[in-house]
Each structure stands twice: as structure tokens, then as C-alpha cells.
Amino acid sequence: MSLDALYQEIILEHNRRPRNSREMTDATARVDQHNPLCGDELTLWVRLGDDGTLDDASFKASGCAISRASASLMTSAVKGKSRAEALELGEKFRELVTGKLDPVAAKGELGSLVALGGVSRFPQRVKCASMAWHALREALGDAG
Amino acid sequence: MSARREDFPLLVNNPGLHYLDSAATSQKPRAVLDAMRDYYERDNANPHRGAYDLSARATERYHDARVRIAKFIGLQDSDCLVFTRGTTEALNLVATAWGGANVQPGDEIVVTGLEHHANFVPWQQLARAKGASLRICPVTTDGRIDLEQLKGMLGERTRVVAFSHVSNALGTINPVTEIARAAHAVGALAICDGAQGTPHLPVSFDALGLDAYAFSGHKMCGPMGIGGLAATRALLESMPPYQFGGDMIEIVGDERSTWNALPHKFEAGTPNVADAIGLAAACEYLDGIGMAQVRTHELALLGRAQDALLAIDGVTVYGPGVNDRSGVLSFTLEGVHPHDLATILDQQGVCIRAGHHCAQPLMRRLAVPATARASFYVYSTEEDVAALAAGVARAKEIFSNF
Numbered sequence: 001m002s003l004d005a006l007y008q009e010i011i012l013e014h015n016r017r018p019r020n021s022r023e024m025t026d027a028t029a030r031v032d033q034h035n036p037l038c039g040d041e042l043t044l045w046v047r048l049g050d051d052g053t054l055d056d057a058s059f060k061a062s063g064c065a066i067s068r069a070s071a072s073l074m075t076s077a078v079k080g081k082s083r084a085e086a087l088e089l090g091e092k093f094r095e096l097v098t099g100k101l102d103p104v105a106a107k108g109e110l111g112s113l114v115a116l117g118g119v120s121r122f123p124q125r126v127k128c129a130s131m132a133w134h135a136l137r138e139a140l141g142d143a144g
Numbered sequence: 145m146s147a148r149r150e151d152f153p154l155l156v157n158n159p160g161l162h163y164l165d166s167a168a169t170s171q172k173p174r175a176v177l178d179a180m181r182d183y184y185e186r187d188n189a190n191p192h193r194g195a196y197d198l199s200a201r202a203t204e205r206y207h208d209a210r211v212r213i214a215k216f217i218g219l220q221d222s223d224c225l226v227f228t229r230g231t232t233e234a235l236n237l238v239a240t241a242w243g244g245a246n247v248q249p250g251d252e253i254v255v256t257g258l259e260h261h262a263n264f265v266p267w268q269q270l271a272r273a274k275g276a277s278l279r280i281c282p283v284t285t286d287g288r289i290d291l292e293q294l295k296g297m298l299g300e301r302t303r304v305v306a307f308s309h310v311s312n313a314l315g316t317i318n319p320v321t322e323i324a325r326a327a328h329a330v331g332a333l334a335i336c337d338g339a340q341g342t343p344h345l346p347v348s349f350d351a352l353g354l355d356a357y358a359f360s361g362h363k364m365c366g367p368m369g370i371g372g373l374a375a376t377r378a379l380l381e382s383m384p385p386y387q388f389g390g391d392m393i394e395i396v397g398d399e400r401s402t403w404n405a406l407p408h409k410f411e412a413g414t415p416n417v418a419d420a421i422g423l424a425a426a427c428e429y430l431d432g433i434g435m436a437q438v439r440t441h442e443l444a445l446l447g448r449a450q451d452a453l454l455a456i457d458g459v460t461v462y463g464p465g466v467n468d469r470s471g472v473l474s475f476t477l478e479g480v481h482p483h484d485l486a487t488i489l490d491q492q493g494v495c496i497r498a499g500h501h502c503a504q505p506l507m508r509r510l511a512v513p514a515t516a517r518a519s520f521y522v523y524s525t526e527e528d529v530a531a532l533a534a535g536v537a538r539a540k541e542i543f544s545n546f
Contacts, residue, residue: 003487003488003491003542006487007484007488007542007543012542012543012545016479037499038483038498038499038500038514039499039500039504039507039513039514040483040513041513062513063481063483063513064481064482064483064484065480065481065484065543066483066484122487124487125483125487128483
């Protein structure tokens with residue numbers, strides 16, 4: 001298991017300079033997530049347009065590099081997508097981080113999200129990578 | 145140097161492992177594992193009941209284990225050692241049995257900001273159930289109980305002061321006797337969480353002036369699932385039973401029952417004989433090294449580890465100076481979250497804890513969401529310290545290399 005596979009440059013860069021890391025005042029949904037095991041906290045805001053498009057997504061997080069980078073990459077990836085497309089992407093992402101999807105083969109569908117593929121070899125860190133996506137599902141009314 | 149590692153089968157079976165999470169649970173020496181197996185292979189029966197020799201032998205071995213463990217913690221009257229699953233159950237026992245019968249609305253329960261959740265939440269819930277108030281003693285910026293403030297908090301409404309012998313998150317060694325004295329001066333009970341005390345420091349319950357002291361076997365080379373509550377006879381006799389069932393009764397009538405003598409009154413059901421025997425063997429093992437020597441060994445490694453980490457730019461160490469800590473090194477590395485640090489160290493075979501260490505009130509007071517914690521024990525070596533320092537340096541390199 002290589003650390004380089006987990007801590008790819010893109011992850012470290014998103015950790016240091018997260019995109020969409022801001023509060024949103026005109027959000028249509030806000031979700032607070034807390035991992036009691038490690039104390040990580042994340043708040044996600046989304047603005048869903050009348051046509052069901054995710055017009056905006058932002059977050060604030062206190063946590064590890066994996067959870068912050070994942071939230072940064074996720075908010076960037078889902079903006080402009082329909083609700084159904086965003087949920088579908090989330091399903092693909094879940095397959096990626098649980099090792100059911102090959103990062104190289106999934107590059108076309110997942111884009112830069114594949115940088116988190118290395119997490120599949122670190123089972124204790126799958127939760128960190130998934131936290132933002134759990135919040136998104138909840139924000140889109142698909143928790144469960 | 146690694147001679148003592150040879151006593152621990154897990155360390156022998158994992159040669160490259162640098163186990164630095166002994167504050168969470170210790171590894172077990174062969175002597176402990178052998179003692180438990182030996183009991184099951186030679187003497188196992190349900191104690192206190194059978195009218196046959198084997199059961200009498202199991203009873204005797206259980207009793208002998210209690211006497212041995214009582215001796216280890218400096219408790220002369222071994223009937224005042226109640227076996228529990230561990231510290232958590234022991235503290236819940238006191239909070240529930242004593243608190244349930246004695247705490248009134250308007251009373252005050254004092255805990256400290258340094259506590260593990262196991263010595264915080266039971267008192268918080270007792271206060272809520274009884275309409276009492278929970279007062280939380282502040283901690284100093286270097287992670288000590290603020291004694292002046294503590295003394296100022298105590299008064300005639302104070303019924304109990306619950307505090308730790310040693311902080312699990314920072315390693316702070318607290319002045320037990322002084323706190324006990326202050327509690328007694330206002331007529332309050334002094335209850336101490338000794339989970340991190342018994343593994344690392346010589347303990348003499350009879351000399352500490354406490355009303356009760358809780359501890360866990362698995363942090364002191366013993367098995368998981370056994371620990372105890374040492375208490376004064378006066379406290380134990382004044383408390384109603386905690387759980388009801390076999391072993392703890394004397395006469396069971398249709399309408400009412402009477403209770404067995406100490407310590408059985410608090411040990412309902414078939415006891416955990418094998419683990420008690422394992423814990424007694426752990427006491428024997430630790431006494432074979434000598435608790436003063438255990439302390440010396442840990443302190444030397446702690447000092448080296450702290451010097452090595454502080455030589456890395458961006459490392460902050462929490463808690464008081466090394467001489468006032470047990471073998472715990474709680475730290476952060478700027479720009480690297482403790483979980484990332486733990487993953488990177490894990491890849492090099494170094495096991496540390498990352499997070500809030502079951503001490504969320506303390507972490508809020510220190511204003512850090514999480515720390516990394518390395519903790520040392522009798523089998524820790526200088527190689528472990530070197531691997532820790534190298535791993536932290538590697539983490540820094542990974543996170544600054546882009």
C-alpha cells in the first residue's frame with residue numbers, strides 16, 4: 001500500500017486550498033455531519049434550482065485532508081448537475097472508494113474524483129472520503 | 145533492550161510493529177495468557193456453588209486472584225475490591241448505586257475538565273436525573289486540574305468530587321491526595337478514575353485517602369473484560385446493590401431479599417474468574433519488573449520522544465512537562481491533521497491514536513479538535529521512538545511536497 005496512492009498531489013492541494021469552502025446564505029438545504037469517532041465536522045450547503053439543477057454547493061469542514069479534499073472535489077463536481085446525476089455520481093464514487101470500480105477505467109465518468117481511489121486500500125479512511133457525499137445525499141433528500 | 149518484547153507474543157509475532165497505543169490497551173505478556181489457559185485447562189468450574197472439589201478450587205483461585213490484585217493496588221482489605229468489567233463499569237457502579245441513593249436536588253457534583261467520558265458522563269447523567277448540578281473544574285493551559293479553582297468550587301452542597309489519577313489524553317499526573325483531602329474537608333466523597341494510574345505508577349489505595357478508585361485490567365497487561373472498584377468498607381456497605389441476580393443474594397423471599405457480604409453484594413452472576421486470574425498474573429508480572437522501574441523506563445522514552453518530536457518544526461506537545469506526565473505524548477503537527485498523521489505512521493508500522501481520546505470536554509478547553517497520541521509502556525523501545533520521529537518527519541515531507 002503506497003502512501004502516494006492515498007495522498008496524491010491533487011488531494012493535498014485541495015486540502016490546502018479547498019474550493020467552495022464558504023457559507024451559503026441562499027441555500028435551499030443545509031446539512032451538518034459529525035463523525036463522533038474522530039471528531040470531524042462538516043457542514044454542506046446546496047442550492048437547488050426550480051428545474052432541479054444543483055446551482056451551487058459549498059461546505060465548511062474541520063477534519064483530515066481526505067475529508068476536506070473530498071468535500072472540495074465533490075462540490076466542484078456536482079455543481080450544474082441535476083439531482084439525479086449528482087446522486088448517480090455519488091453511487092459511482094461509493095463504488096470507487098470501496099474498491100468496486102477501477103480508478104483508471106472510471107476516469108471518464110468521475111474525472112478528478114478518481115484521485116480518491118487510493119482510499120479503497122485504507123479501509124479506516126473510507127468514512128473520511130464519504131462524509132461529504134453522505135451529506136449531499138441527505139441534502140438532496142435521499143438519505144438512507 | 146528488546147528483551148522484554150520477547151515476553152509479549154503479539155510483539156514477537158509482529159516484528160516490525162511499533163505499538164505506541166498502550167494508553168488505549170496494553171499488549172499481554174505470555175505469563176498472563178498462560179495463567180488464563182491454565183485455569184481453564186485445570187480448575188474451571190462455577191465458583192461459590194458446586195458441592196465438589198473442582199468448584200471449590202475455582203472459588204479458591206478466584207479469591208486468590210482478588211487478594212493478589214488488592215495487594216498490587218495497596219488495598220489491605222481485599223473484600224473491598226469489587227470486580228467489574230473495567231473502569232467504566234466501576235464508575236457507573238458508584239454513580240448509580242451511591243448516587244442513586246444519596247444525591248438530592250440542589251446537590252453539587254464536581255468533575256474536572258480533564259476527564260475521560262467514563263468519568264464524566266455517568267456524573268452528568270446522575271446530576272440530570274437527580275436535579276443536582278454538575279460543576280466542571282477548569283484545566284490550566286498546560287493541561288492540569290486548576291487546584292485553586294477546584295478548592296473554590298467545593299462547598300457544603302458538594303457531595304462528590306470525581307477526578308482522574310492520570311489523564312488519558314495528556315498523561316497529566318494529578319495530585320490525588322491533595323484533591324481527596326479538599327473533598328473530605330467539605331464532607332464530599334473523593335472518587336478517582338485510575339485507569340491510567342495502575343498501569344504506570346505505584347498505587348497504594350490505603351495511603352491515597354480516597355473513597356473509591358476504579359481501574360481496568362487491560363491497560364496493565366491484563367485481559368480485556370476485567371477491572372475493579374477499590375473502595376472503603378464504609379462506602380461499599382452504605383451502597384445498595386448495583387445489579388441483582390445469583391451470587392449477590394443471601395436469602396431470597398417472595399417479597400424481599402437480603403444481600404450477600406462484600407464483595408459479592410456487587411458481583412451479580414457468574415464471575416469472570418479466568419480474567420481475574422489473568423489480571424492477577426499481570427500484577428505479578430508488573431511487580432516482577434517493579435512499578436518504580438516501569439515509571440523510570442517510560443519516563444526515559446517519553447523524554448527522548450518529546451525531544452525528537454519538538455526538533456521537528458511545526459510540532460506542538462500538549463500537557464505539562466514530562467516529569468508530571470505518565471508515558472503519554474499528545475501532539476499535533478501543523479498543517480497535518482492527526483488522522484492523516486496516524487495513517488502515514490501506520491504505513492511504517494507505527495500505531496498511534498488520533499482523535500479526541502474520549503475526552504471531548506478537554507479538547508474543547510484546549511481548543512484543538514484532535515491530537516495525535518503516542519503512549520509508551522514496559523515493552524516500548526528506543527526503536528519505537530525513532531520510528532515515531534521518522535514517521536512524523538515523513539508526514540511533514542508528504543504534506544509540504546507540492
